Amino acid sequence: MRLTIFLSMVLAAAAQQQPKGDNCAPPPSALAPTLPAKILPGMGTVHLAITTSSPEAQQFFDQGVAQMHSFWAREAERSFLQAAALDPDAPMPYWGVAMVAGGDWRPRFQIDTLDAFFGRSVPPAMARARAAAKKAVELSAAPGKASDLEKMYIAAVAARRDANEKDPEEAFVKGMRALLAAHPGEVEAELDLALMIMRGFTTPDKKPVAAGSTEAVAILRGLLVKAPEHPGVHHYVIHGFEGSTFAKDAWPSCEKYSQLVTNIPHALHMPGHIYSQTGRWSDAEKAFADAAVNERKWMAQEKLYGDGHHGHNVHYLATAYSFEGRYDDAIEAAKELLGFKENPAQMAAADGVGTAHAQGWFAMLRTLVQFEKWNEILGDEMLPVLPRARQEAWRHWAKALAYANTGDAAKAHDEAGRFDAALADYRAKTHRANPTELEVARQEMSAHLEMAAGHMDKALKLFEQASKAERRLVYTEPPYYPRPVAEPWGRAAVKSGKASVSARAFKIALEQYPKDAHVPSGTAEAR
Amino acid sequence: MLFAKSYAVDGIVVAVDPAARTMLVSHREIAKYMSAMMMPFRVEDAEELKGLHPGERVRFELVVLKDRTVARHIRPTGQADGAIPPPAGKLEIGAELPDFVLTDQNGRAVHTSAWRGKVVAIDFIYTRCPLPDVCPRLSANFAMLQRKFAETDLVLVSVTVDPDYDTPKVLTEYARRWAAGPQWTFLTGDVAPLAKALGEVYWADEGSIGHNSTTTIIGRDGRVAAVLDGSNFRVDQLAHVVRQKLEGHR
Numbered sequence: 001m002r003l004t005i006f007l008s009m010v011l012a013a014a015a016q017q018q019p020k021g022d023n024c025a026p027p028p029s030a031l032a033p034t035l036p037a038k039i040l041p042g043m044g045t046v047h048l049a050i051t052t053s054s055p056e057a058q059q060f061f062d063q064g065v066a067q068m069h070s071f072w073a074r075e076a077e078r079s080f081l082q083a084a085a086l087d088p089d090a091p092m093p094y095w096g097v098a099m100v101a102g103g104d105w106r107p108r109f110q111i112d113t114l115d116a117f118f119g120r121s122v123p124p125a126m127a128r129a130r131a132a133a134k135k136a137v138e139l140s141a142a143p144g145k146a147s148d149l150e151k152m153y154i155a156a157v158a159a160r161r162d163a164n165e166k167d168p169e170e171a172f173v174k175g176m177r178a179l180l181a182a183h184p185g186e187v188e189a190e191l192d193l194a195l196m197i198m199r200g201f202t203t204p205d206k207k208p209v210a211a212g213s214t215e216a217v218a219i220l221r222g223l224l225v226k227a228p229e230h231p232g233v234h235h236y237v238i239h240g241f242e243g244s245t246f247a248k249d250a251w252p253s254c255e256k257y258s259q260l261v262t263n264i265p266h267a268l269h270m271p272g273h274i275y276s277q278t279g280r281w282s283d284a285e286k287a288f289a290d291a292a293v294n295e296r297k298w299m300a301q302e303k304l305y306g307d308g309h310h311g312h313n314v315h316y317l318a319t320a321y322s323f324e325g326r327y328d329d330a331i332e333a334a335k336e337l338l339g340f341k342e343n344p345a346q347m348a349a350a351d352g353v354g355t356a357h358a359q360g361w362f363a364m365l366r367t368l369v370q371f372e373k374w375n376e377i378l379g380d381e382m383l384p385v386l387p388r389a390r391q392e393a394w395r396h397w398a399k400a401l402a403y404a405n406t407g408d409a410a411k412a413h414d415e416a417g418r419f420d421a422a423l424a425d426y427r428a429k430t431h432r433a434n435p436t437e438l439e440v441a442r443q444e445m446s447a448h449l450e451m452a453a454g455h456m457d458k459a460l461k462l463f464e465q466a467s468k469a470e471r472r473l474v475y476t477e478p479p480y481y482p483r484p485v486a487e488p489w490g491r492a493a494v495k496s497g498k499a500s501v502s503a504r505a506f507k508i509a510l511e512q513y514p515k516d517a518h519v520p521s522g523t524a525e526a527r
Numbered sequence: 528m529l530f531a532k533s534y535a536v537d538g539i540v541v542a543v544d545p546a547a548r549t550m551l552v553s554h555r556e557i558a559k560y561m562s563a564m565m566m567p568f569r570v571e572d573a574e575e576l577k578g579l580h581p582g583e584r585v586r587f588e589l590v591v592l593k594d595r596t597v598a599r600h601i602r603p604t605g606q607a608d609g610a611i612p613p614p615a616g617k618l619e620i621g622a623e624l625p626d627f628v629l630t631d632q633n634g635r636a637v638h639t640s641a642w643r644g645k646v647v648a649i650d651f652i653y654t655r656c657p658l659p660d661v662c663p664r665l666s667a668n669f670a671m672l673q674r675k676f677a678e679t680d681l682v683l684v685s686v687t688v689d690p691d692y693d694t695p696k697v698l699t700e701y702a703r704r705w706a707a708g709p710q711w712t713f714l715t716g717d718v719a720p721l722a723k724a725l726g727e728v729y730w731a732d733e734g735s736i737g738h739n740s741t742t743t744i745i746g747r748d749g750r751v752a753a754v755l756d757g758s759n760f761r762v763d764q765l766a767h768v769v770r771q772k773l774e775g776h777r
Binding site for chain 2 (some may be wrong): 030031074307348
C-alpha cells in the first residue's frame with residue numbers, strides 16, 4: 001500500500017538533513033515575519049467573527065484565515081501578528097499564529113509522510129506557534145475576551161501545540177470534534193477537521209488509506225453546498241480528492257478556487273494537480289503558468305521568498321507541456337529554471353533535487369527523453385552536467401538510452417557502466433541506498449541494451465518488468481520517473497510487430513497519464 | 528606497535544609547531560582515557576601537520592605506548608554534506624586584515640585598522656536567527672569570552688549578515704539582550720568585503736538567511752591567526768585558542 005504524496009517530499013527527504021517542506025507550498029518562515037502587514041487583494045474572502053475592539057484587527061484576522069487556507073503560512077502569520085498588534089487583548093490572532101507558524105497547516109497525509117521519513121521533527125518556528133497558543137489561552141481566560149466557540153478553537157490548537165502531547169494531530173482532531181458537537185455546522189471547524197483527518201489514497205489502486213480519507217470527502221462535499229464561496233473549501237476539495245478514483249469531481253473546485261483566490265501562487269497552482277492527473281493538460285498548463293506569473297511578482301518583492309515553490313510549479317508546467325507534446329514550450333520552461341542558481345549550501349550538499357535549478361534540470365531530462373531527442377542528449381549542451389551523483393546517474397542513463405536507440409551498443413554499455421559508477425558514488429557520498437527510481441531506470445536501461453543487441457523478446461520482457469516496477473514507485477507530483485516505461489515498451493513492441501503487446505503497453509501508459517501525447521493516436525483511452 | 532592502546536580524539540587545533548613535530552589541541556573528552564583539556568600532541572608523521580591551521584577541527588588516533596604517545600591519521604572534519612567552499616579572496620592564515628569601515632551599534636564608523644595591537648575575535652551572526660545551535664550559540668560563546676577575558680584587551684566583534692534588517696538600533700537591542708559591554712562591538716553596514724576576506728559565506732534562503740558561521744581570531748599584528756568553522760565546537764575550545772593569542776604564542 002502506498003500513500004499518495006507530493007512531489008519532493010520524499011525526494012527532498014532523501015536530499016536534505018532538515019526537512020524544509022516539500023516545495024508544494026512556500027515553506028514556513030524560520031524567521032518571524034516583520035510588520036506592518038497590508039490588506040492584500042486576491043486573498044479570498046473568509047470571515048470568522050472574533051471578540052475584538054478593533055474592526056481593523058478583525059479585517060487582518062480574516063485575511064490571515066484566508067491565507068492560512070491557501071497554506072501561505074508566512075503571510076498568514078504576518079496578518080495575524082498585525083491583528084494582534086491592533087488589539088493586543090484579543091486571543092484569536094494568537095490562535096492564528098499558533099495555527100500557522102509551525103508550517104504544518106496542511107493535509108494530514110502530508111504530515112504523516114514527512115513524519116514517516118524524518119520522524120517527528122520540530123522546526124525552530126514551532127517555538128513561535130507554541131508561545132502563541134499559550135498566549136491565546138491566557139488571553140481567553142480574561143472575562144469577556146473570548147466566546148465559548150473561540151475558547152474551543154483555542155483549546156484545540158493549544159492541544160496540538162502542547163510539547164508533551166504524544167499525538168498532536170489527534171489531539172487537535174479531538175478538539176475539533178468537541179467543538180462541532182457543541183456548535184454543529186460551524187464551517188471553519190468542519191474545514192479544519194477535514195484537513196486534519198485527510199489521509200489520501202493508495203497507489204496504484206486509489207483506495208482510501210484510512211477512514212479519514214472518506215470522512216474528509218463527505219465533509220467537503222457537504223461544505224460545497226453550505227459554503228460554496230469559501231476558498232478553503234475548494235482548496236481542500238482538491239487535496240481531498242487528488243489521487244482518488246473520483247479526482248474529476250474536483251474539477252468545479254479547481255475552476256472556482258482560482259477565481260476566488262487570484263493572488264496566491266499556491267492557489268493558482270493547485271488546480272493544475274487535478275487537471276494533470278485527469279488528462280486536462282492544457283488547463284494544467286494554464287494553472288501553472290498563471291501561478292508562475294503571480295509567483296515571480298512575489299519573488300521580486302521579498303528577498304527571503306525563496307524559489308523552491310516556483311521551481312516545483314514551473315517543473316510541473318514543463319511536465320504538462322511534455323506530456324501534451326509541446327516540446328519547445330517544455331524546453332523553455334526547463335531553461336527558465338536552469339537559470340536559477342543554487343545557494344552555497346545547496347551546491348555543497350551531497351544530494352538534492354528540490355532546488356529550482358535541479359527541478360529545471362530534471363524537467364530538461366524528462367523532455368529530451370520523452371521526445372527521444374537522442375542527438376540533443378548526446379550533444380551534452382542542452383542537458384548540462386549537474387555535478388551530483390544522482391544527476392550524473394540520470395545523465396549517463398539518458399546517454400545509454402540515446403546510444404542504444406541510435407545503434408551504438410558499445411557506447412551504450414560504456415554509459416551503463418558510468419551509470420553504475422555514479423550510483424556507487426551516490427552511495428558513498430550519501431550513505432544511503434540507491435534511489436528506487438534509479439533502480440527502475442537500470443531495469444529499463446537493460447531493456448534498451450537488449451533491444452540494441454537485437455534481442456527483442458528479452459527486451460520486451462525487461463520493459464514489462466520495468467514498467468511494473470515504475471508503477472509501484474511512490475507517487476510524486478510531478479512524477480520523478482521521466483515518463484512511463486510503457487511508452488518505449490509500446491514502441492519496442494510495435495517495432496517487433498507485436499500488436500497485442502504494444503496495445504497493452506500503450507493502454508497502461510494512458511492509465512497512468514490520460515491523454516499522453518506520446519501514445520499513438522488510436523490507442524483506446526483506458527478511462 | 529607492541530603494548531599500544533589507541534583512542535579516537537576530536538579537537539580544535541590551537542597551534543602547530545612543525546619544528547617540534549607537535550600540535551597543540553583543545554580536545555573533547557577522550558573516552559576511557561582523559562577528560563577534555565588542551566595539550567600538545569606529537570605526531571607520528573610531520574607531513575600530517577601540513578595544511579593544519581589554528582581553529583581547525585580535527586579527528587585523529589592517539590596511540591599510547593609504554594613510554595610515549597603519538598598522534599596519527601589526522602583528519603580535518605568537514606560537514607557531512609560537504610563543506611561550503613570559501614569565497615575567492617579569503618585571507619589565508621597569517622595574512623594581514625585590510626582596513627574596512629563599518630558601522631557599530633551606536634551608529635559610529637569603525638575602522639578595523641583601529642584594532643591593531645589587540646587580539647580580536649570576529650564572528651558573524653544575525654539577530655533574527657532562529658536556530659539555537661547557530662547564532663545564539665555563537666553569541667553565547669562571545670558572552671562567555673567577555674566574562675572570561677574581562678581583564679584583557681581582547682576585542683569581540685559580531686558582524687551581522689543581515690545588514691538590511693540589523694540596523695544600529697536593532698543591534699543595540701541585541702547587544703543589550705546579551706549584556707554586551709564596551710569590549711564587544713556589533714557591526715553592520717557594508718559587511719560584504721569583510722565577510723569575503725574572512726571566508727564568511729551568506730545568502731538569502733527561504734524564510735531565513737544561510738551562512739557558514741566562521742569565527743576568526745586576529746592577532747595583535749593585525750594578521751589572521753585562527754579560523755573556526757561553524758558553531759559545533761565547545762566554548763572552552765574557543766577560549767583556548769583566544770588565550771593562546773592573548774598570551775602572544777604562535
